[in-house]
Amino acid sequence: MKAKTLFSLEKRKWIAAYLFIAPIVILFTAFRIYPAFFNFALSFMKWNVFKNEGVWVGLKNYTRLLEDETFFTAFKNTLLYTGIFLPIQMTAGLAIALLLNVKFRGRTFCRTALFAPFVITLVATAVIWKWLYDPTSGVINAVLERLNLPTSLWLLGTDTALGSVIVYSVWQSVGYSIVIFLAGLQAIPQRYYEAAELDGASKFQSFLHITLPLLMPVTLFILVMMTIASFGVFSQIYVMTQGGPAYATLVLVLYMFNHAFTFLNFSYAATIAVVFFVFVLAVTIIELKFGSKRAISY
Numbered sequence: 001m002k003a004k005t006l007f008s009l010e011k012r013k014w015i016a017a018y019l020f021i022a023p024i025v026i027l028f029t030a031f032r033i034y035p036a037f038f039n040f041a042l043s044f045m046k047w048n049v050f051k052n053e054g055v056w057v058g059l060k061n062y063t064r065l066l067e068d069e070t071f072f073t074a075f076k077n078t079l080l081y082t083g084i085f086l087p088i089q090m091t092a093g094l095a096i097a098l099l100l101n102v103k104f105r106g107r108t109f110c111r112t113a114l115f116a117p118f119v120i121t122l123v124a125t126a127v128i129w130k131w132l133y134d135p136t137s138g139v140i141n142a143v144l145e146r147l148n149l150p151t152s153l154w155l156l157g158t159d160t161a162l163g164s165v166i167v168y169s170v171w172q173s174v175g176y177s178i179v180i181f182l183a184g185l186q187a188i189p190q191r192y193y194e195a196a197e198l199d200g201a202s203k204f205q206s207f208l209h210i211t212l213p214l215l216m217p218v219t220l221f222i223l224v225m226m227t228i229a230s231f232g233v234f235s236q237i238y239v240m241t242q243g244g245p246a247y248a249t250l251v252l253v254l255y256m257f258n259h260a261f262t263f264l265n266f267s268y269a270a271t272i273a274v275v276f277f278v279f280v281l282a283v284t285i286i287e288l289k290f291g292s293k294r295a296i297s298y
Contacts, residue, residue: 070255
């Protein structure tokens with residue numbers, strides 16, 4: 001007689017499955033879920049770093065946030081950065097992807113060269129660009145002087161600092177959009193363009209009525225990812241300007257970082273993080289809601 005097993009084959013399969021996913025669930029809970037809930041609770045406390053304990057203060061941190069002019073300056077700079085960066089980055093990514101989708105000598109090298117800045121350490125490239133922007137010894141001003149063109153303070157000017165960081169950010173991240181757009185372009189069946197050509201459609205009409213509609217899911221994906229990335233901009237700001245001059249490049253994540261690790265005010269930093277999370281979540285939901293409708297309609 002066969003010995004009876006404690007669990008049936010079906011139950012053993014489920015147990016094995018749960019055992020396989022258990023490590024990642026434990027790690028995700030420990031390093032993602034728990035910190036998120038603790039951060040939310042921390043925003044209602046006044047945390048003493050040295051005693052490692054907190055006192056419940058209710059909505060006091062949020063009330064302080066509403067009266068904080070520097071917070072609203074950082075918020076405005078973050079919106080300005082995103083509003084300028086997003087359309088330029090995505091438009092450049094699509095335009096270059098269209099060019100690289102055509103066969104020509106050196107296409108592989110161009111793709112690699114354009115994607116390289118995205119995979120190179122951001123801090124390293126930011127340091128290089130900071131040197132390029134240097135008003136006294138930088139290459140950019142040196143070239144402009146040779147061409148008898150006006151120079152600029154770039155990162156040191158209140159009117160030019162944020163724009164200079166945006167130029168760097170577009171250069172650094174455009175390779176990501178190019179690769180994703182290229183994948184989308186190559187997934188479009190060639191027969192659509194052939195049929196449009198037989199019907200007498202021009203290249204622009206084919207782009208307008210075939211390429212753009214069929215790229216909507218890809219465009220939505222890039223839009224959401226780049227929106228989250230641009231709202232969370234930090235490294236290049238920290239390396240290139242530290243939020244200056246005169247708060248001209250101060251953004252939300254840097255402001256939160258300063259309160260947490262410079263002023264050791266973790267409770268207020270947690271409050272900024274909660275507001276930041278809610279705002280980014282709301283924008284992402286709106287993008288997905290309206291973008292998904294357009295993508296599905298095509």
